[in-house]
Amino acid sequence: MMSVCRSLDFVMAKSLSAQQMDPETSDRALRSSGRLPLGALLALALVLAISLSHLAVAQQDAVLDVVATTGMVGDIVREVAGPCAQVTVLMGPGIDPHLYRASAGDVDRLARAELIVFNGFDLEGQLGAVLARLGQRVPTLALAERIADELDGDALLEGEDQYAGRTDPHLWGAVELWALGVGVVEEVLSELQPGCADGFAERANTYASELGALHEWALESAASVPAAWRTIVSPHDAFAYFGIAYGFAVAGIEGISTESEASIADIRETADLVMETGVPAIFVETTISPRTIEAVLAAVRDRGAEVVIGGELFGDAMGEAGTPEGTYVGMVRHNVETVITSLGGRSAPWPEALDGWARRWSER
Ligand code: ZN
Numbered sequence: 001m002m003s004v005c006r007s008l009d010f011v012m013a014k015s016l017s018a019q020q021m022d023p024e025t026s027d028r029a030l031r032s033s034g035r036l037p038l039g040a041l042l043a044l045a046l047v048l049a050i051s052l053s054h055l056a057v058a059q060q061d062a063v064l065d066v067v068a069t070t071g072m073v074g075d076i077v078r079e080v081a082g083p084c085a086q087v088t089v090l091m092g093p094g095i096d097p098h099l100y101r102a103s104a105g106d107v108d109r110l111a112r113a114e115l116i117v118f119n120g121f122d123l124e125g126q127l128g129a130v131l132a133r134l135g136q137r138v139p140t141l142a143l144a145e146r147i148a149d150e151l152d153g154d155a156l157l158e159g160e161d162q163y164a165g166r167t168d169p170h171l172w173g174a175v176e177l178w179a180l181g182v183g184v185v186e187e188v189l190s191e192l193q194p195g196c197a198d199g200f201a202e203r204a205n206t207y208a209s210e211l212g213a214l215h216e217w218a219l220e221s222a223a224s225v226p227a228a229w230r231t232i233v234s235p236h237d238a239f240a241y242f243g244i245a246y247g248f249a250v251a252g253i254e255g256i257s258t259e260s261e262a263s264i265a266d267i268r269e270t271a272d273l274v275m276e277t278g279v280p281a282i283f284v285e286t287t288i289s290p291r292t293i294e295a296v297l298a299a300v301r302d303r304g305a306e307v308v309i310g311g312e313l314f315g316d317a318m319g320e321a322g323t324p325e326g327t328y329v330g331m332v333r334h335n336v337e338t339v340i341t342s343l344g345g346r347s348a349p350w351p352e353a354l355d356g357w358a359r360r361w362s363e364r
Pocket residue numbers: 098170236237238256257258315316
């Protein structure tokens with residue numbers, strides 16, 4: 001683009017200096033015929049042609065303004081878009097998407113976006129009305145819902161009790177499922193930014209194979225956990241897809257959303273399950289108060305058994321930007337390692353296929 005700009009300046013300078021050198025001639029020619037001299041016309045035509053091609057290049061190279069709701073959704077767009085998009089994520093580390101309310105600034109930011117990407121399946125419950133309204137004039141992509149279009153119905157999970165009939169939105173828990181979003185994002189970005197399509201395809205390809213390696217690593221690591229301890233107890237059901245993919249039962253105290261408070265009965269039932277299974281560890285999540293898990297811990301100890309908090313899982317939000325957990329791959333690695341080592345298993349060697357990911361997150 002620089003060379004186009006430079007040659008444009010050069011032609012304009014030449015055209016101007018020709019007029020400046022011979023003002024009388026050009027003045028006479030204009031008066032007598034009402035037309036520009038042939039040389040000036042050619043120069044102008046050239047300037048115009050270069051200006052138009054300059055504009056086309058500028059449009060192709062323009063950076064797409066994308067606003068994403070959660071970090072997981074934003075990360076997949078960043079990976080595929082590369083330098084062709086600027087991605088803003090509304091919900092940072094520690095933010096519970098089920099309860100998140102849009103500020104006036106968020107609504108303004110969303111309204112100015114050229115593409116809004118969100119999870120869908122009611123994950124962003126309080127934001128739903130805003131997204132529906134803005135979706136009438138800003139292109140939107142409900143990523144988990146588009147991934148679901150690629151699956152047969154059986155792969156989708158539903159909530160229980162007060163969430164019965166609602167689709168479980170936590171599809172990112174299973175890397176294999178989430179990886180289907182790479183092609184979806186590539187397709188949507190290419191429609192909006194055709195000049196970057198080759199780059200989107202290349203990055204999507206690389207990232208999809210990295211996610212394939214991550215999935216295999218998670219499977220191999222999970223296989224090391226003893227059968228009796230293959231249960232994840234956490235504050236809410238963020239890990240049901242993770243559990244199906246990697247062979248764990250899940251017991252979230254609050255079900256698939258955090259809209260309702262956990263009851264004393266919920267705590268008691270979870271403590272019963274911990275006693276039955278004998279799992280050595282239960283987990284807290286970064287977006288939810290540890291209060292309910294601490295209550296389960298106390299209830300189990302009251303009954304004379306021992307269980308510990310195995311660590312903090314990234315259920316509904318990624319970690320801090322600039323750390324490995326601030327990316328989807330790092331978030332999954334942390335969750336798998338935390339669950340597996342706390343439940344008596346051992347992580348498999350980290351795949352070399354993910355070296356590129358390590359380079360990218362450290363450069364962000
Ligand atoms: Zn959740």
